[in-house]
Amino acid sequence: MWRGLWTLVARAARGPRSPRPCTRQGSGAPAPGSGATIFALSSGQGRCGIAVIRTSGPASGQALRSLTAPRDLPPARKACLRLLSDPRSEEPLDHALVLWFPGPQSFTGEDCAEFYVHGGPAVVSGVLQALGSVPGLRPAEAGEFTRRAFAHGKLSLTEVEGLADLIHAETEAQRRQALRQLDGELSHLCRGWAETLTKALAHVEAYIDFGEDDNLEEGVLDQADSEVRELEVALGAHLRDARRGQRLRSGAHVVVAGPPNAGKSSLVNLLSRKPVSIVSPEPGTTRDVLETPVDLAGFPALLSDTAGLREGVGPVEQEGVRRAQKRLEQADLILAVLDASDLASASSCNFLDTVVIPAGAGSPNGSSQRLLLVLNKSDLLPAGGPDPSPDLPPHLLLSCLTGKGLDGFLEALRKELAALCGDPSTGPPLLTRARHQHHLQGCLDALGHYKQAKDLALAAEALRVARGHLTRITGGGGTEEILDIIFRDFCVGK
Numbered sequence: 001m002w003r004g005l006w007t008l009v010a011r012a013a014r015g016p017r018s019p020r021p022c023t024r025q026g027s028g029a030p031a032p033g034s035g036a037t038i039f040a041l042s043s044g045q046g047r048c049g050i051a052v053i054r055t056s057g058p059a060s061g062q063a064l065r066s067l068t069a070p071r072d073l074p075p076a077r078k079a080c081l082r083l084l085s086d087p088r089s090e091e092p093l094d095h096a097l098v099l100w101f102p103g104p105q106s107f108t109g110e111d112c113a114e115f116y117v118h119g120g121p122a123v124v125s126g127v128l129q130a131l132g133s134v135p136g137l138r139p140a141e142a143g144e145f146t147r148r149a150f151a152h153g154k155l156s157l158t159e160v161e162g163l164a165d166l167i168h169a170e171t172e173a174q175r176r177q178a179l180r181q182l183d184g185e186l187s188h189l190c191r192g193w194a195e196t197l198t199k200a201l202a203h204v205e206a207y208i209d210f211g212e213d214d215n216l217e218e219g220v221l222d223q224a225d226s227e228v229r230e231l232e233v234a235l236g237a238h239l240r241d242a243r244r245g246q247r248l249r250s251g252a253h254v255v256v257a258g259p260p261n262a263g264k265s266s267l268v269n270l271l272s273r274k275p276v277s278i279v280s281p282e283p284g285t286t287r288d289v290l291e292t293p294v295d296l297a298g299f300p301a302l303l304s305d306t307a308g309l310r311e312g313v314g315p316v317e318q319e320g321v322r323r324a325q326k327r328l329e330q331a332d333l334i335l336a337v338l339d340a341s342d343l344a345s346a347s348s349c350n351f352l353d354t355v356v357i358p359a360g361a362g363s364p365n366g367s368s369q370r371l372l373l374v375l376n377k378s379d380l381l382p383a384g385g386p387d388p389s390p391d392l393p394p395h396l397l398l399s400c401l402t403g404k405g406l407d408g409f410l411e412a413l414r415k416e417l418a419a420l421c422g423d424p425s426t427g428p429p430l431l432t433r434a435r436h437q438h439h440l441q442g443c444l445d446a447l448g449h450y451k452q453a454k455d456l457a458l459a460a461e462a463l464r465v466a467r468g469h470l471t472r473i474t475g476g477g478g479t480e481e482i483l484d485i486i487f488r489d490f491c492v493g494k
């Protein structure tokens with residue numbers, strides 16, 4: 001019996017057969033390029049108040065001592081004021097705050113030192129040159145500090161991605177999302193799913209090993225099946241959302257469209273707070289698609305101005321109309337603009353019939369393309385008069401000229417974008433990269449193979465493949481983890 005249990009444990013723990021990246025706990029494998037101590041300017045380039053230079057690697061302590069001689073290393077993780085000098089010439093370089101982070105309690109897990117120097121270019125280059133003269137030190141390559149942190153199990157792969165996104169975040173929603181990912185929410189979710197698969201795998205393996213053994217709990221395989229089914233539902237829901245996280249990283253495509261002279265370019269200029277497009281009383285002013293990246297109510301978007309849609313025009317404008325229609329097909333969100341004082345015109349009616357109504361304005365249909373209908377030039381309507389358009393789909397009144405209705409419009413826009421990009425203040429963790437989507441799909445496919453497997457060995461293999469996809473999302477998943485789960489949650493022959 002015990003021999004059997006050990007076989008089971010050992011087999012489930014063996015994990016996927018492909019070579020694995022390092023685990024979160026640190027694989028014990030050496031970090032890439034470890035041995036060398038790296039240094040770099042970690043704050044931005046150029047003249048600034050304070051610049052931060054840091055080192056990582058075994059010679060960090062030596063580097064700190066060399067530049068602050070004759071003083072000893074400062075106490076760990078306590079900022080100390082020191083005179084920095086060039087160890088070769090003993091020439092003073094700057095008075096700086098220095099910090100000493102002995103590994104493994106540091107960002108990279110290695111010995112690290114940080115120098116907060118005055119941000120003049122000569123000071124920075126003097127300190128960098130002094131560090132370069134210390135034996136065992138070399139300049140860091142791009143991303144090398146973070147790479148070492150990953151190799152030492154300080155960050156999972158999704159956390160590394162979150163960190164990169166945080167550094168590049170330009171809008172509030174992007175920052176929130178990146179911080180959540182850096183905090184490990186996506187890793188946590190994937191680890192939970194992987195744990196479920198480990199349990200299911202342990203159940204199947206137990207059945208292979210003990211078969212009809214009466215020590216085995218009833219319904220072991222049914223339990224594995226139901227765990228797999230639940231996981232499929234969860235993964236499916238996440239995959240349906242997959243585009244949202246990617247939109248949040250790279251910006252939703254928002255296309256402004258409508259008949260000529262509705263005020264599309266006026267709206268684009270208002271939203272981007274700069275004169276992107278020419279505005280004029282002449283219909284047919286905008287011909288090409290004009291694109292501009294903007295922060296719309298905290299969400300990143302690529303805003304496109306387009307030519308007014310109408311027929312019976314010259315070849316140049318016609319080409320503009322063709323381009324506008326093509327861009328409309330690619331839109332995540334259409335801002336449909338009509339002139340509120342001109343709703344009965346042929347071009348307004350045509351636009352309503354061909355674009356607004358088919359897109360199902362305001363209706364929660366299944367299509368991923370969304371549309372917000374805006375009646376511009378509300379200032380031209382008689383004050384306090386009845387709604388000029390009771391038969392129209394849901395819409396908002398706006399005046400680009402006076403700004404009236406802008407707050408309501410921005411709030412509606414925020415809701416649309418939150419639906420498109422996922423709301424990082426409230427929603428579940430998003431899949432921000434194609435890589436995440438690829439592995440989730442791979443996992444789901446493998447679960448499909450599990451269900452169709454003709455024998456238990458193939459079923460177990462499918463579960464291993466599925467689990468491999470999940471652990472690759474976080475770049476980890478080691479055998480200790482699996483052993484823990486088996487001992488904690490699984491019992492044979494109780």
Ligand SMILES: Nc1nc2c(ncn2[C@@H]2O[C@H](COP(=O)(O)OP(=O)(O)OP(=O)(O)O)[C@@H](O)[C@H]2O)c(=O)[nH]1
Nearest residue numbers: 260261262263264265266280284285286308400401
């Ligand atoms: N009264 C009033 N006029 C507006 C408003 N918004 C825009 N206009 C005017 O309407 C005219 C057309 O504005 P545009 O922004 O060029 O309109 P468009 O839809 O981009 O026009 P095309 O590119 O030619 O299709 C300009 O004279 C604007 O000043 C508004 O809210 N109220």
Ligand SMILES: [K+]
Nearest residue numbers: 280282283285
């Ligand atoms: K115009």
Ligand SMILES: [Mg+2]
Nearest residue numbers: 264265285286
């Ligand atoms: Mg225009």
